[in-house]
Amino acid sequence: MKYLNTKVFAEQLDEADPLRAYRSEFLFPKAKDGSTKVYLCGNSLGLQPKQTSAFIQQELQDWANLGVEGHSHATHPWMTSNEDLAGSMAKIVGALPQEVVIMNTLTVNLHLMMVSFYKPTPKRFKIVIESDAFPSDIYAVKSQLKFHNIDPQEGLLLWKPRPGEHLCRTEDFEHIVKEHGNEIALVMIGSTNYYSGQAYDLKRITEVSKTKDITVGFDLAHGAGNIQPNLHNIGADFAVWCTYKYLNSGPGSLGGCFIHEKHIADEHINRFVGWWGHNKDSRFNMRVDFDPIPTADGWQLSNPPILSLAGTRSSLDLFDKAGFDNIRKKSVLLTGFLEFLIDDLDMEEISILTPRSPEERGCQLSIQVKNANKSLFHQLMDKGVVADWREPDVIRIAPAPLYNSYTDVFTFVQILKNCLYA
Known part of the structure; x- marks a missing residue:
C-alpha cells in the first residue's frame, strides 16, 4: 500500500x-x-x-448458585472449561486442538516441557537459545542444565547477532547446528524477540534442527496472537506462551502449551504429573496408577483457575469472531x-x-x-x-x-x- x-x-x-x-x-x-x-x-x-467483566461475573454467579455442582452444571462447566477453549487457541498457533492445553503460566510450562523434551546424554547435552532471549527463558534453561549437573558455560550455545548488528541471521543458526549438531539435545528459541521484534523463521529452524535429530521448542510469548507459527505443520516438538500480551486475557493469566501430535499419546515420555492430567474416565477413582490423557491435556497438573480462564475465554471469543x-x-x-x-x-x-x-x-x-x-x-x-x-x-x-x-x-x-x- x-x-x-x-x-x-x-x-x-x-x-x-x-x-x-x-x-x-x-x-x-x-x-x-x-x-x-x-x-x-x-x-x-x-x-x-x-465483556471480560461479564464473563468473570458469570463464573461468580455460577459458583454462588451452584457451589460444587458448577463443575458439571455451570454455564461453562468447570470440569471441561479449558478443554472447550483448545480449538480456539489452536487456530491462533496453527495446531490441532488435541495438541493444545491452557494451563499454568509461561515459565512453569517451559520447565514442564523441558522435563519431557530435554534428554541430555554424556555426548548430546547442549541447548541452543538466542543470546538476547527474554531473561526468564535464560534463567529457566540455565537452571535445567544445572539440575542435570551440566555447567551452563559448557552446555549453553548462544545464537548471536553479528558484531555491529541487532538481528540474528538464520544462516548463523544453521552454522551452529552444522558445527555442534551431534552435541545439541535441544533448540529452544523465542519465536519473536521481545527486544528487537524480530520474528524468526521457525520453519527453517525446525528443518535444520531435524537434520541432526534435535528436539525443537519455541517460546511464543511475543508470538501468540501476533504471528502465525503454524506449529503442527512445521513439526515443532513443543511450544509455550502467555496469554496476557496480544491475547488480552488479563495480567498474569494462564499460559498455553503445545505438544506435537507425535508425542501426545506416548505414555513413556518423561513428565511431571498431577491428577488433572489423568484419564478423565478414572480420574475420580483415586488411588490408581497415573494414566495420562492421550492429548496435550495429559501434561496438566491441577484443575485450572476458573476466574482466570474466564478472561481467556472472553478474549478468544473476540479472536474467533474477528x-x-x-x-x-x-x-x-x-x-x-x-x-x-x-x-x-x-x-x-x-x-x-x-x-x-x-x-x-x-x-x-x-x-x-x-x-x-x-x-x-x-x-x-x-x-x-x-x-x-x-x-x-x-x-x-x-x-x-x-x-x-x-x-x-x-x-x-x-x-x-x-x-x-x-
Whole structure:
C-alpha cells in the first residue's frame, strides 16, 4: 500500500478497516483530563475486553448458585472449561486442538516441557537459545542444565547477532547446528524477540534442527496472537506462551502449551504429573496408577483457575469472531504505516531495529533514539502515550490490530516528533 503522512489519510484507513468495530470492544486507559490514551503496549499487557467483566461475573454467579455442582452444571462447566477453549487457541498457533492445553503460566510450562523434551546424554547435552532471549527463558534453561549437573558455560550455545548488528541471521543458526549438531539435545528459541521484534523463521529452524535429530521448542510469548507459527505443520516438538500480551486475557493469566501430535499419546515420555492430567474416565477413582490423557491435556497438573480462564475465554471469543487471518492482515498494514511515518521523520538519530520485511516481524517496531534517555519516554507518557522503554535507548511500539487504529499510530508519531523537536 502507498501511504500518506496525513491525519486525513489515517482516518480514511480507519474508515475502510474491516476490523474497526472491534476497537469499541476494549477499555482504554484515560488521562487525568478524561481523554483516551494512545495505548501501544499490547506487547507487554493487552487491553481488557469490555465483556471480560461479564464473563468473570458469570463464573461468580455460577459458583454462588451452584457451589460444587458448577463443575458439571455451570454455564461453562468447570470440569471441561479449558478443554472447550483448545480449538480456539489452536487456530491462533496453527495446531490441532488435541495438541493444545491452557494451563499454568509461561515459565512453569517451559520447565514442564523441558522435563519431557530435554534428554541430555554424556555426548548430546547442549541447548541452543538466542543470546538476547527474554531473561526468564535464560534463567529457566540455565537452571535445567544445572539440575542435570551440566555447567551452563559448557552446555549453553548462544545464537548471536553479528558484531555491529541487532538481528540474528538464520544462516548463523544453521552454522551452529552444522558445527555442534551431534552435541545439541535441544533448540529452544523465542519465536519473536521481545527486544528487537524480530520474528524468526521457525520453519527453517525446525528443518535444520531435524537434520541432526534435535528436539525443537519455541517460546511464543511475543508470538501468540501476533504471528502465525503454524506449529503442527512445521513439526515443532513443543511450544509455550502467555496469554496476557496480544491475547488480552488479563495480567498474569494462564499460559498455553503445545505438544506435537507425535508425542501426545506416548505414555513413556518423561513428565511431571498431577491428577488433572489423568484419564478423565478414572480420574475420580483415586488411588490408581497415573494414566495420562492421550492429548496435550495429559501434561496438566491441577484443575485450572476458573476466574482466570474466564478472561481467556472472553478474549478468544473476540479472536474467533474477528478471525486470526484478518487480524494478521491488518497487522501488516498497521505496522507498515507506523514504519512509513517513522521513516518520514527523516531524523538521523532515529532508526528501526526491527526487520523491514513483514514476514520477519509481528506488529512491534523497536525504535532506537540515539543519545536519548528515559526522559524522552517520560515526555511521551506525559502526553498520553503508553509504550515501553528498554535501556539504553529503545522505545518498543506495538500497535495491536484488534484494538489499535491507524489514527493511533499517526497521533503517536506526531507526539514523538514534537518531543524530539521540543
